[in-house]
Structures are given as C-alpha cells and as structure tokens.
Amino acid sequence: MRTRSQLLFACLLFSAMAWSQASAVKKSYSYINPLIGTQRMGHTYPGATVPFGSVQLSPDTDTIPYELNKKYNGKVYEYCAGYQYEDRTIAGFSHTHFSGTGHSDLGDLLIMPTTGALQLNPGTASNPKTGYRSAYSHANETARANYYKVKLDDHNITAELTTSQRVGFHQYTFPKANDAHIILDLIAGIYNHNEKNVWTFVRVENDTLITGYRQTQGWARTRTVYFAIAFSKPFRQYGARKYDEGNIYKGFWRKFDETKNFPEAAGKNIRMHFDFETAENEQVKIKVAISPVSTIGALENMKKEIPHWDFYKTMHEGELLWEKELNKINIETIHEEDKVNFYTAMYHAFINPTIYMDGDGSYKGLDQNIHKADGFTNYTTFSLWDTYRALHPLFNIIQPQRNTDMIKSMLAHYDQSVHKALPVWSHYANENWCMIGYHSVSLIADAIAKGNTGFDMEKALGACISSSNLRYYDGIEYYLQYGYVPEDKNGSSVSKTLEYAYDDWCIAQIAKKLNKPDVYDTYMRRSQNYRNVFNKSTGFMRPRLTDGSFKKEFDPLDTHGQGFIEGNAWNYSLSIQHDPEALVALNGGKEKFTQHLDSLFAMQLPDKYFEKTEDITRDGIIGNYVHGNEPSHHVAYLYNWTGYPWKAQSRVRMILDAMYHPAPDGLGGNDDTGQMSAWYIFSSLGFYPVTPGSDQYALGSPKVKKAVLHFENGRSLVITAKNQSDKNVYVSKVELNGKMLDRPFITHEELMGGGELIYYMTAKPKK
Missing domain, CATH: 2.70.98.10 (Beta-galactosidase; Chain A, domain 5)
Known part of the structure; x- marks a missing residue:
C-alpha cells in the first residue's frame, strides 16, 4: 500500500518527466x-x-x-x-x-x-x-x-x-x-x-x-x-x-x-x-x-x-x-536568452576539471612516474581557490560520481606529493601553488557533509591534516605560531589568515563526521583565528604585525599592499563563510551589518583605486561588490543572516542581470574554470552554498520559471517559481513538498529527497 507522500512523489516524478520530454523538442545543447x-x-x-x-x-x-x-x-x-x-x-x-x-x-x-x-x-x-x-x-x-x-x-x-x-x-x-x-x-x-x-x-x-x-x-x-x-x-x-x-x-x-x-x-x-x-x-x-x-x-x-x-x-x-550532461537540469525561462545563459553556464561548468589519463587508465603522476587509475577516472586542472565555492558543491548535487573521482584524483596527488599535500592549483602532473589556502579540504568536507563518500574518508582526513601543517608553505608556520599570518613576515597576510581559518573549520567538520573529538576541537579552535585580524576600531579585517600591532598605514578600499590578494578590506571582511552569525555580531549586530552590506553595493569607488593601465579592472564591479572575483560570491546571500532575506533576493537578481548576458562580453570576470558559471546556475535555481562543508544552502530569488533536476539517486526535484517575471524578484513564501519553509535556508537532504520546491514571486518585498 502506497502512502500519500509516495503517491505525491510518483505524480511529481511523472509530471517532471512529461514536462521534460515536452520541453526537449529543441535540444539543450543548441542553446x-x-x-x-x-x-x-x-x-x-x-x-x-x-x-x-x-x-x-x-x-x-x-x-x-x-x-x-x-x-x-x-x-x-x-x-x-x-x-x-x-x-x-x-x-x-x-x-x-x-x-x-x-x-x-x-x-x-x-x-x-x-x-x-x-x-x-x-x-x-x-x-x-x-x-x-x-x-x-x-x-x-x-x-x-x-x-x-x-x-x-x-x-x-x-x-x-x-x-x-x-x-x-x-x-x-x-x-x-x-x-x-x-x-x-x-x-x-x-x-x-x-x-x-x-x-x-x-x-x-x-x-x-x-x-x-x-x-x-x-x-x-x-x-x-x-x-x-x-x-x-x-x-x-x-x-x-x-x-x-x-x-x-x-x-x-x-x-x-x-x-x-x-x-x-x-x-x-x-x-x-x-x-x-x-x-x-x-x-x-x-x-x-x-x-x-x-x-x-x-x-x-x-x-x-x-x-x-x-x-x-x-x-x-x-x-x-x-x-546527456545538460539534461541533468531541464529549465523553462521567461526569456529565450536566459536559456542561452543557463545552458552555456552548464557547458562552462562541465569543461573543467579535465580527464587526464589514456583510455586504459594510464597517466603521469605528480612524481613524474606512470600510474594507472584503479577504479576511478583521473582528473586534472584544479583551480581550487575559485571552484571550492560553487563549482564542486554543484557537482555534489548533479555530478556526485565525477566529484568523487575528482577527490580520488586529489588523494592520488597527495600520495605522489613529496610534500604530502593535497592540490592547491594543479594541472598536467604539476603543482603550481597558485593562490592561497588549502582548499582541497573544502571539497572533501563538502562531499562528506552531503553524503558523497565514495572514497577513503580516514585517508582523506589524514591528507587534510597534513596539508594544513605544511609549515614552509605560504605563511602557515607563522599562522600556527601566532594564530594569524603577520604582514611583516608574509604578504597578503589577512587573506591567508581568513582562508586558513575557513579550511580549518572544514577539517573540523570532517573530524566530527568521523568521530575524532580531539581533532575536531583542535581545528575548531584554529577556525576562530579570523578574529585575530579583526580591528574593532575600524570595523575591518586588517593586517597585523609580528609584535601584535595592526599595520598603521591602512586604506580599506585599496587592493595594494594592504594584506589582501585580489580584493580589499571591504571584500575580505565579509568572507567569514564558516561563521556568518559571528560575522554579523562582529559588525555590530543585524541592523548595523545590514547597513554595511547596503553600503558595499551602493558606494562608488574613486578612479584612483583602479589600475591605470587597464580599464578591464572595472569589469565585474557593482559599487564595491566585486562579482568578477570569487571572495565576494557569497556576499549577497549574507542578508539571510540579518533578517533581511528580501534584500538578498533583490541583490541576487540584480547581479544575475548585470553580470551575465548572451554575448561575447557576457561574463563580468574570469569564468575561472566554471566558478562564475556555477554561481549563475545556483542563483538561477534559487539557492546557493554560502558555506561549503555544511549541508545548508541559502535561499535567494530564482530566475527560472521552472526547473527539473535529475539526480543520480534516481529522484527528481521540480523547482517552480509562480508569478515569475522581470519585476517579481521578491519571494513571499517557499514551499517544499506542500509544507512552507519558515527559514531562508534549505538542506542538501531536503533537495536530494526530490519532490517539488515552489517559490511564490512578488513585486514587493515581504519585510
């Protein structure tokens, strides 16, 4: 005897399949x-x-x-x-x-x-x-x-x-x-x-x-x-x-x-x-x-x-x-060009990482010896500073088997590494050590948090711990000694401190899943190191010196010599992905932090903050919000932690329209092996992984009218935006399988369970 919920799910699945077939007259790849x-x-x-x-x-x-x-x-x-x-x-x-x-x-x-x-x-x-x-x-x-x-x-x-x-x-x-x-x-x-x-x-x-x-x-x-x-x-x-x-x-x-x-x-x-x-x-x-x-x-x-x-x-x-790959998500949109944007975003998201092995599984490893991928597909081109934020979380939803193989590829990299380190930015049997952080740990934590665990988790935890203690790598020895990276010892010190703290939080989440309380406690303490570079007098993260003092010369709008990489104090002071509640508190509470976010989008940067040689540095910027660079990608969703989710909805739709359009200049910054495109896909569907390594997604404002996500577990999720239009950018309520969500968040388990997620769109914010 079928339960009512089983009958509802069967009807929804049949409806999704019928709608998918009806809308597939024009092939998805043609967009x-x-x-x-x-x-x-x-x-x-x-x-x-x-x-x-x-x-x-x-x-x-x-x-x-x-x-x-x-x-x-x-x-x-x-x-x-x-x-x-x-x-x-x-x-x-x-x-x-x-x-x-x-x-x-x-x-x-x-x-x-x-x-x-x-x-x-x-x-x-x-x-x-x-x-x-x-x-x-x-x-x-x-x-x-x-x-x-x-x-x-x-x-x-x-x-x-x-x-x-x-x-x-x-x-x-x-x-x-x-x-x-x-x-x-x-x-x-x-x-x-x-x-x-x-x-x-x-x-x-x-x-x-x-x-x-x-x-x-x-x-x-x-x-x-x-x-x-x-x-x-x-x-x-x-x-x-x-x-x-x-x-x-x-x-x-x-x-x-x-x-x-x-x-x-x-x-x-x-x-x-x-x-x-x-x-x-x-x-x-x-x-x-x-x-x-x-x-x-x-x-x-x-x-x-x-x-x-x-x-x-x-x-x-x-x-x-x-x-085959694009049909993992079937969509219906307001405008035909939105399909071009969406499916091209999926196309760009599914280019990298690239398969790196012969048809028989043979490949050259990091040690320059020949290896054979045993039971997995070996991948290369890991731009992890970019892609840990949205691309790999997207894979955990619609490409979980590939993402598992990518993690196995990273563990093989670890085995072949003389440093015993996971990839930072690797390609073609080489580690180029580009950018900062040890963000392989984010991929591993996110996969484990979402039940995508077809790899050796104990080995993965050991590899994460080893990577986090690589003392001669990019200021980690100072980070371990002082609880922050001193600017007079290692440049881009604030950015590194903040990103190391996030990665440490990810390691703590893995340890928690594997019932390692001592490891969990150690890395949760380390994950609070971001507080060591917060300067209460300015309200910004600020470079700190070996003697404990904050660097005197400080301009929170400048990107040069201020302790940050590819961003300024404004951008990075909002990048505490793993502790948004504490971020709100550090900034004076919900009302004050909301005003802070409003200012970010509204301000106008003077010309002196742009490089003189290239006008292209202005690409991807709205006020002081830099969508063209990854540290800001989660920022619009932070309104969900201040009690103003309607502002997140408005900002997300504004960014979708301003930064993506179907033309050669239609991306507001480097696509970064699919990260920019993954942001578009998530945000068009109405949710985003602010904290990879957790099972939670922040809700936003979907741009699609309807989408059907086909999961590898055999289930499907139908996303519907009722009353969708260019003006109706606000969400009055959200229902999951007939029950109203009383929070601006949804969990991975809820998504992967399938069924129907309904957004009720309106032209006026529900305050």
Whole structure:
C-alpha cells in the first residue's frame, strides 16, 4: 500500500518527466554559445570539446610571451585562453586550453592550413600576410557544442573542428591549389615566458602518420604531451625547421638535410610543414590524439575513439554527450536568452576539471612516474581557490560520481606529493601553488557533509591534516605560531589568515563526521583565528604585525599592499563563510551589518583605486561588490543572516542581470574554470552554498520559471517559481513538498529527497 507522500512523489516524478520530454523538442545543447566570455575578461575559448574532455581544440588569435606583458600593456593577461573576440586574425588551432583562468599555459600542437608560398613564421596581427596566420570575420565563424567553423580569408580555406575525449578532429576545405600546406607549430603556445619549450620530437611514421612529444616548462614546471597525428590524404613532401641555432639547421654531422623529407626532427623549437595538391573544395582531414604517457598511448586513444574519417559522426557523438550532461537540469525561462545563459553556464561548468589519463587508465603522476587509475577516472586542472565555492558543491548535487573521482584524483596527488599535500592549483602532473589556502579540504568536507563518500574518508582526513601543517608553505608556520599570518613576515597576510581559518573549520567538520573529538576541537579552535585580524576600531579585517600591532598605514578600499590578494578590506571582511552569525555580531549586530552590506553595493569607488593601465579592472564591479572575483560570491546571500532575506533576493537578481548576458562580453570576470558559471546556475535555481562543508544552502530569488533536476539517486526535484517575471524578484513564501519553509535556508537532504520546491514571486518585498 502506497502512502500519500509516495503517491505525491510518483505524480511529481511523472509530471517532471512529461514536462521534460515536452520541453526537449529543441535540444539543450543548441542553446550553448561558446563565444560567451571570449571578449575582455571572461577568458573562455570558442573551440570544440566534449564534457570534461582531455582535448580542447580551439583557435588562437595571438601568442604573446609573458616577458612582453608591460610592452603589450597587459595583453598577455587577455590571452589566457588563446583567443580574444576583438582580434581579427587567427594564428592556428591548438589542442589544449584553460577555460576562464587568470593565468596562461597550454596551447599545445598548433596546426594551421595554408596555401601559397610556404611561410613557417606566424606573422603579426597587423600584417598577417607576413606569416602563416590569416584574417577572418565573425560573419564566417560558427561556434556551438563540440563544433567550431571559420573561414580563413587569406588562404580561402574553411576550417572545421570537433573532438572526442582525447582526439581533436580537423576538417579543412581547400581551394584548387598546387601549394597547399599543413603547418605543425611546436613552438607556439599560450606562453608565460619566452623559453617555454624544453624539447620537442617528431617522427614521420609514413606519409599519413606522424608521432612525437612536446615538453614544456611553463606554469607547469615540467609537462609533456605525447601525440599522434593522422592525415586523411598522403602528403607529397614534408619538412622541418629548427629555431634553436637559426632558421635552418642541419644535424647528424651534416650527413642529412633535416629540412626536407627527413623522418626525424628533435630540438627545443620546431615547426614542420606537410605539402599537398588539392582540388577545388577538397577536404583534408586530420586527427590529433594526445596522451600524458606515450605516443603508443596516443595511437591507441585514436584507434579507440575515432577509428574512422567521418567528421560529422564525431561531431554528433559529442553533441549527444553534451545533451546527456545538460539534461541533468531541464529549465523553462521567461526569456529565450536566459536559456542561452543557463545552458552555456552548464557547458562552462562541465569543461573543467579535465580527464587526464589514456583510455586504459594510464597517466603521469605528480612524481613524474606512470600510474594507472584503479577504479576511478583521473582528473586534472584544479583551480581550487575559485571552484571550492560553487563549482564542486554543484557537482555534489548533479555530478556526485565525477566529484568523487575528482577527490580520488586529489588523494592520488597527495600520495605522489613529496610534500604530502593535497592540490592547491594543479594541472598536467604539476603543482603550481597558485593562490592561497588549502582548499582541497573544502571539497572533501563538502562531499562528506552531503553524503558523497565514495572514497577513503580516514585517508582523506589524514591528507587534510597534513596539508594544513605544511609549515614552509605560504605563511602557515607563522599562522600556527601566532594564530594569524603577520604582514611583516608574509604578504597578503589577512587573506591567508581568513582562508586558513575557513579550511580549518572544514577539517573540523570532517573530524566530527568521523568521530575524532580531539581533532575536531583542535581545528575548531584554529577556525576562530579570523578574529585575530579583526580591528574593532575600524570595523575591518586588517593586517597585523609580528609584535601584535595592526599595520598603521591602512586604506580599506585599496587592493595594494594592504594584506589582501585580489580584493580589499571591504571584500575580505565579509568572507567569514564558516561563521556568518559571528560575522554579523562582529559588525555590530543585524541592523548595523545590514547597513554595511547596503553600503558595499551602493558606494562608488574613486578612479584612483583602479589600475591605470587597464580599464578591464572595472569589469565585474557593482559599487564595491566585486562579482568578477570569487571572495565576494557569497556576499549577497549574507542578508539571510540579518533578517533581511528580501534584500538578498533583490541583490541576487540584480547581479544575475548585470553580470551575465548572451554575448561575447557576457561574463563580468574570469569564468575561472566554471566558478562564475556555477554561481549563475545556483542563483538561477534559487539557492546557493554560502558555506561549503555544511549541508545548508541559502535561499535567494530564482530566475527560472521552472526547473527539473535529475539526480543520480534516481529522484527528481521540480523547482517552480509562480508569478515569475522581470519585476517579481521578491519571494513571499517557499514551499517544499506542500509544507512552507519558515527559514531562508534549505538542506542538501531536503533537495536530494526530490519532490517539488515552489517559490511564490512578488513585486514587493515581504519585510
């Protein structure tokens, strides 16, 4: 006999499935616009990839070395993804890219089709005809899920790109030409210094297949990408040029001319050309497989994933992979462009972390040895200072199995680490130690708090404790000694103190779950260290010195030399994610703190607080609220702790409208491997994880009219916003499965239990 609640759940599930099928006439992946975020600060790329794919095949519009940053007026920062929408030339198509980061690396194995006289230098943006690059127009450019197309005007070639998990698939439509070329540039990359290449090697196996590797020392200090490249048509001749000791270099005691039809090339900097004759509209196709392990691994990846030459079959298979992932959330919106924003946000959220292993599970570890992922998928590209806040909490809802594998990947990193530390910011078997905190512990605590525990929790706790006591890392020794990081000992001291305190709280929550009271007590005490840098006289977190005094020179609006990183005292003084009640009390109580929050959004920053060289530093700012940088992402939801949840609702809807729109400049800051996009997804659904590591979400104001979340546990949650409109941004009441919520929060268990969550929207706040 079914209970009433079981019947209600069955009806809701049937309704959700029916609505989902009815609304799926237009495929969800068709709403993806990869060009969103490619202009100014978004730092996304428009090329082809599959969900969490090892290959990101995308055009590069420029490659400026890091040392030329000042000369080029900060332009190197713009090319973190290799592409800027405002550029008018393309230098080629490379196979690895970061999505939305604030630092550059990758850009491996650049391929460029050309016609005419052979040129093996890239030329310049102002004069592309001096090299192999080409002018192009956005009118002849198409970017969608797992597909990119552009016409290269200077060569009259149409380029099309698609991918599988580990293989990039190129299709080039040539004009009639006796002098058609495919350039393979092993020098090009999304640089962070001039001497990036350590070594490159190419071996011509036959007239349709080459193999090799590229080893670099960029942001990742030692990174090797192995490759296998197959051509659909035999090349009639080929050649290599080394750029180590000059443009033409003959090795092997000058017994061979390595520049023409010699089957091996090795050196720091190599460019190769492969020459063809082509008929009018003839298509030359290329498959480029990569491996972290070997050229044999790359060949096997190619054989397994794309054993054929059907370009559109591969493209469509990738589209179906995106459709499967996007259909974890089906939405109905007020405006059609809101679907573009939402599904593109899901697309960007599901690019990183990327799978890092061959099809047989082999991968190179942090110790530079070859390992095999046993019972999990190995991932890389962990931008944890950004993504612990919303991206991984999102995965705990709709990608729990992948998130478990990501944690297992981090534990493998810990095993291979000579420091016995979890990742900070890691990619491609390297730790680059970028940003601050030891935020792997947040991912682990959040997964455990939400019951996503398919990993060794005891081992994870030990790894967290080890990471938190890495005394020679970024001021931790002083943090342990003084209870804060002194500014005269270690810069960005306040930011570090606050983030270490939050991470310590996360470790305490893990210890509590595992019934370790001594560990819990130790780390709960450490989690209160944020109080040691709060200055009552100013009402702000403030840098403190070794002698216990606060630094005298202090400007809470300045971001330079004030003890903070990527923020100011205003931003960071609101970043006590793990203790918002105490934060309210420190700031004089609910009324005074509410006024403080109001001021944050309302103030106007004078010009002197922006860097003089780049107007882009103004991106993502509303008053002194900086949505373009992660420490502020939870701030609008703090009104829920002051008794003014309606102000949170208003602010959230304002941010959604101001910081996201379906255009190349549609992101108000670096997407940071999906964090900005995850914020959009959560906030559009009506709730947000202010404190990862807890089971609680703060309620906001949904932007969707309706959404159905399909969970891996087999249940579904239907979210409905009744009376939804652009003006109705306030919530009069919220019901979960027919019962009104009497709090502006909801728990993970309540969400994952499924059923129906109803927001009643109104134009006037319920005060």
